[in-house]
Amino acid sequence: MSIMGAIETCTQKNGLSSLLIEIGGESTSSVRCSACGHTSYCITPMYDCSIDIPTSCKSLEYALKSYFATEILDGSNKYLCTRCGTRTRAEKKISVTELPKVHFK
Secondary structure, three states: HHHHHHHHHHHOOOOOOOOOEOOOEEEEEEEEOOOOOOOEEEEEEEEOOOOOOOOOOOOOHHHHHHHOOEEEEEOOOOOOOOOOEEEEOOEEEEEEOOOEEEEOO
């Protein structure tokens, strides 16, 4: 099910006739180096958010928490730190720093 389908189902269950989202937020990706502790940030415009919602998913909230969970970069996916130059294990996190406007009708 797509996120829009899940939102539509949620709005119907809660008695709302429609939900309008004006796309245009901002997300921040942060990566923390385990070798030197440096955190790098990348701020990007957020026009959409593609979140897989498997049929076995417990809830939309669970899917969102999974999407925004901290990711460990390790093994063949190690991070090359811009400060210390070490290819090392790191933690990557995506967060929404500016929400798009949401209107319930």
